[in-house]
Amino acid sequence: MFLSDFMIPVVFIIIIVYGLLNHVNVYDTFIKGAKDGFRIVVEIMPTLIGLMLAVGILRASGFLDALTKALTPLMEHVGFPSELVPIAIMRTISSSATTGLILDLFKTFGPDSLVGRMTSIMMGCTETIFYTMSIYFMTVKIKKTRYTLTGALIATLTGIIASVILTYKVFGY
Numbered sequence: 104m105f106l107s108d109f110m111i112p113v114v115f116i117i118i119i120v121y122g123l124l125n126h127v128n129v130y131d132t133f134i135k136g137a138k139d140g141f142r143i144v145v146e147i148m149p150t151l152i153g154l155m156l157a158v159g160i161l162r163a164s165g166f167l168d169a170l171t172k173a174l175t176p177l178m179e180h181v182g183f184p185s186e187l188v189p190i191a192i193m194r195t196i197s198s199s200a201t202t203g204l205i206l207d208l209f210k211t212f213g214p215d216s217l218v219g220r221m222t223s224i225m226m227g228c229t230e231t232i233f234y235t236m237s238i239y240f241m242t243v244k245i246k247k248t249r250y251t252l253t254g255a256l257i258a259t260l261t262g263i264i265a266s267v268i269l270t271y272k273v274f275g276y
Contacts (some may be wrong), residue, residue: 157196167188167193194225194226195231218272219267225262228262236251
């Protein structure tokens, strides 16, 4: 605990000392970096607002609940808990929205349940595709994504399948 309390200040001091030893105007460089960071935030803000709005609409409209009910027979047939359908969908869009869903799931089933363990593994095997693509590609001004979306969706589906297999193999449900 002692080490972790001092880690961030120590890193700041190391950066400042390194800059001074290399004759860098640390303060001006910091201000320039802060301006660039603020400019990037302003540029990506519409995308972030759009993503948050889409997530809010999906959660509030009941679409995720209706989709879960519709897919329940198929999901039970393949051994995938239907309660994880909203998490699998939201994970592609927003990590923070998914975290909210996961906390609700943990309250209902517990983190050590089949659903809780599968969710935890799924979070480690998947990525927030649309958020990542929109933010990073917009920041570096990539307009043609080619096969990125297709590859990312295939990788996420593979991660979801792997989370199911790993949960059953490791925990023996």
